[in-house]
Amino acid sequence: MNLRPRRDPPAPGQESVWDFPRPARVESTASCLRVVFAGRVVAETRRGFRAIETSHPPSYYFPPDDVETALLVPASRRTLCEWKGGAAYHDLVAGDRRAVDAAWSYPRPTPDFAAIAGYFAFYPGRVDACFVDDEPVTPQEGDFYGGWITRALSGPFKGPPGTQFW
Template sequence: MPSHETTPAESVWDYPRPPALQRDPRRIVVECAGQILADTTGALKIMETSHPPVFYVPPGDVRTDLLRASSHHTWCEWKGRADFWDILVGSDIRALAAWSYSDPRPPYEDLVGHFAFYAGRVDRCTVDGYTVRPQEGDFYGGWITPEVRGPFKGGTHTHGW
């Protein structure tokens, strides 16, 4: 297990609004139904006030053959329309477990085709070997790692923040 003692703490309340986008060189792995669904050191990370970061994996590092487009979409005031994806591994179907932006609004154009995953809808997501905790709730999809500090929006009674 990697050491995180030297990683400085980040408060999600110091993250900006509108969200910041940056490259993250750490190794991101997503596992689902016995398969490695995504594995990259080229993720993009979105950081927004009150939310744990969301990691977006380049399409070349995702098993897109295990994804099926859904008819479900949401709208982000910053990034635009999010397209949702189901994960299918044999008879195991994880509905609405991933999302992407096919035409994100400026300045988020680098997100085109990248995939984000709900940590709570797959078996395991790691950042440099650390198993993340999913953000509470069923909307935002942030990943909680040792350096990230809350409180976090998304759980019960936080919709008015």
């Protein structure tokens, strides 16, 4: 039996992922978001969105105009989010490097997530580096969620073994 963990008290300037809503919500962010792969910036924006949900670090969504979409190759993987709808995945290919299912998008999200239709999100653990306002991101553990952990967040975070039913 997996019991809900105790919320880590946030330090000054932090927000707790346990204060994030359920169901999930998407909100715009003016933070500078950046993804680096194979020695190049493949996505960078100040016009992104973040999806937040109880116990999860945010995942960030980039407008297609701010992504090197020529480096994204459609993959066969598909998943279904109870909040956002059906996700399509993309491999990231640059030179001789390929990151399988490194990015995902919601071509036709649910109405509450219409703002991110066609935007791209990236797994920070499948690329070389991700940044929020020049701070390197720590990838959320596990291979399903693609959250970006920064010093501005307190946990604990869903993702490691034993947290599936939080």
